[in-house]
Amino acid sequence: MSGSDGAMLDVSNLWVGFPSYGEQTHHALKGVDLRIAPGEMIGLVGESGSGKTTLARAIMGLVPPPGVVEKGRVLFAGRDLTALGDEARRAVLGRELAMVIPNPRAELNPVLPVGRQISNVAFYHLGVSRKEADRIALDMLRAVRIPDPERRFAAYPHELSGGMAQRVVIAIALVCWPRLVISDDATSGLDVTVQSQVLDLLQTMVREKQAATLFITRDIAITAHFCARIAIIYAGEIVEVADTRSFFTRPHHPYSIMLLAAFSHNPALRARWTRTEAAGGVATGGCAFAPRCVRRQPRCTQEAPVLRQMAAGHDVRCHFPVDAAA
Ligand SMILES: Nc1ncnc2c1ncn2[C@@H]1O[C@H](COP(=O)(O)OP(=O)(O)OP(=O)(O)O)[C@@H](O)[C@H]1O
Ligand code: SF4
Ligand SMILES: [Mg+2]
Known part of the structure; x- marks a missing residue:
C-alpha cells in the first residue's frame, strides 16, 4: 500500500536543526518537500554539507543528537515515520526501509561468511526457517549477479573485490524486499564500470519490486542514466526538482x-x-x-x-x- 495519492514516500516541510551552545541553531534542512512513487528512483544531488545525509537520516528517524526534527512530516506508505515509537520504527527499518552506504567492508562482518550474513537478515526479519533463509540468500547472491554463488556463499568479505562486496551489501539491503531504499553515496568508491553495473542492478531490482529509491550522490552526471527524477539540494533546501529529461535539456x-x-x-x-x-x-x-x-x-x-x-x-x-x- 502507498499513500493516498500514490507516493511511497512523502516528505513535507521537513526542518532539521543542530543546536549549538552560544550560537544560533544550524538548520541543516529548511522545509524540504520530496515525494517518491513506487518503482521510481530519484537522484538527490548537492555538494558536501548540503544536507543529503541529514535528509536520509531524518527519513529513517535516525537524526544524530543533538540534531532534532524541528518541523514537518515523513509519510511512508501512508504512515508518519516521525510519529513512530522506537520499537515500531525498528520493525520498519531493515524490513520495509533499507539503506545502502559506501565502504562495504566496514558494513560487513569480517568473520562471518557473506552468504550467512544475508541469510541472517532473512531469518530474523522474514520469520522463515534457517534452511529457507539460506535458500533465499543464495537466490539473492544470484540476483546481484555474483559469479559462482554457491562457492561465494561461504566466502569471507576480505576474499571479495570492492564491487562484489558492494553487491553483497545491496543483497543484504534488498533481501526482505524493502519498499523504500536509500543509497547514500554508496557507489562513490567503486570504479566507473563497476559503479554502473551495481547501479544497473539496483535499478532493475527496485523496478521489479516496485520499491521507491532515493539515490544520493555528489555526482550529477551519474543520475542522468539511472534516475527518473532529480532533486538538487543547496544549503538544506531543494532548489530544483524535475524529470531527468526536463532537467538535463532545460535546467x-x-x-x-x-x-x-x-x-x-x-x-x-x-x-x-x-x-x-x-x-x-x-x-x-x-x-x-x-x-x-x-x-x-x-x-x-x-x-x-x-x-x-x-x-x-x-x-x-x-x-x-x-x-x-x-
Ligand atoms: N552531528 C552533527 N552535528 C552538527 N552538525 C551536523 C551534524 N551532522 C550534520 N551536521 C551539519 O548539517 C549539514 C548537512 O550535513 P550532511 O552530512 O547532511 O551533508 P551531506 O550533504 O550529506 O554532505 P556529504 O556530501 O559530505 O556527505 C552540515 O552543515 C553539517 O555541518
Ligand atoms: S538569481 Fe536565483 S539563485 Fe541567483 S541569487 Fe537570485 S534567487 Fe538566488
Ligand atoms: Mg552525506
Missing part, C-alpha cells in the same frame, strides 16, 4: 547549471557560471545561493525565493531562473 536554477558546467570540458562555460568576486553582504532572509550566484540581483538578497513551477513536474527556487537551455 533553470543557476546552481544546477553551475553543477552541470563543472562536468563540462569547456572552461568558458565553467567560468560563465562560476562567480569569482567577493560576495558582499547578504541580508538574512535572502536567497542562500546569492553569494555564489552569477545572476544575483538586489532582490535576491532581500527576499527568499520559493519553489515554483516552471513546467509540468519541474519546480525551481529562484527569482531569476534561466530560461534557455544552458
Whole structure:
C-alpha cells in the first residue's frame, strides 16, 4: 500500500536543526518537500554539507543528537515515520526501509561468511526457517549477479573485490524486499564500470519490486542514466526538482547549471557560471545561493525565493531562473 495519492514516500516541510551552545541553531534542512512513487528512483544531488545525509537520516528517524526534527512530516506508505515509537520504527527499518552506504567492508562482518550474513537478515526479519533463509540468500547472491554463488556463499568479505562486496551489501539491503531504499553515496568508491553495473542492478531490482529509491550522490552526471527524477539540494533546501529529461535539456536554477558546467570540458562555460568576486553582504532572509550566484540581483538578497513551477513536474527556487537551455 502507498499513500493516498500514490507516493511511497512523502516528505513535507521537513526542518532539521543542530543546536549549538552560544550560537544560533544550524538548520541543516529548511522545509524540504520530496515525494517518491513506487518503482521510481530519484537522484538527490548537492555538494558536501548540503544536507543529503541529514535528509536520509531524518527519513529513517535516525537524526544524530543533538540534531532534532524541528518541523514537518515523513509519510511512508501512508504512515508518519516521525510519529513512530522506537520499537515500531525498528520493525520498519531493515524490513520495509533499507539503506545502502559506501565502504562495504566496514558494513560487513569480517568473520562471518557473506552468504550467512544475508541469510541472517532473512531469518530474523522474514520469520522463515534457517534452511529457507539460506535458500533465499543464495537466490539473492544470484540476483546481484555474483559469479559462482554457491562457492561465494561461504566466502569471507576480505576474499571479495570492492564491487562484489558492494553487491553483497545491496543483497543484504534488498533481501526482505524493502519498499523504500536509500543509497547514500554508496557507489562513490567503486570504479566507473563497476559503479554502473551495481547501479544497473539496483535499478532493475527496485523496478521489479516496485520499491521507491532515493539515490544520493555528489555526482550529477551519474543520475542522468539511472534516475527518473532529480532533486538538487543547496544549503538544506531543494532548489530544483524535475524529470531527468526536463532537467538535463532545460535546467533553470543557476546552481544546477553551475553543477552541470563543472562536468563540462569547456572552461568558458565553467567560468560563465562560476562567480569569482567577493560576495558582499547578504541580508538574512535572502536567497542562500546569492553569494555564489552569477545572476544575483538586489532582490535576491532581500527576499527568499520559493519553489515554483516552471513546467509540468519541474519546480525551481529562484527569482531569476534561466530560461534557455544552458
Ligand atoms: N552531528 C552533527 N552535528 C552538527 N552538525 C551536523 C551534524 N551532522 C550534520 N551536521 C551539519 O548539517 C549539514 C548537512 O550535513 P550532511 O552530512 O547532511 O551533508 P551531506 O550533504 O550529506 O554532505 P556529504 O556530501 O559530505 O556527505 C552540515 O552543515 C553539517 O555541518
Ligand atoms: S534567487 Fe537570485 S541569487 Fe538566488 S539563485 Fe536565483 S538569481 Fe541567483
Ligand atoms: Mg552525506
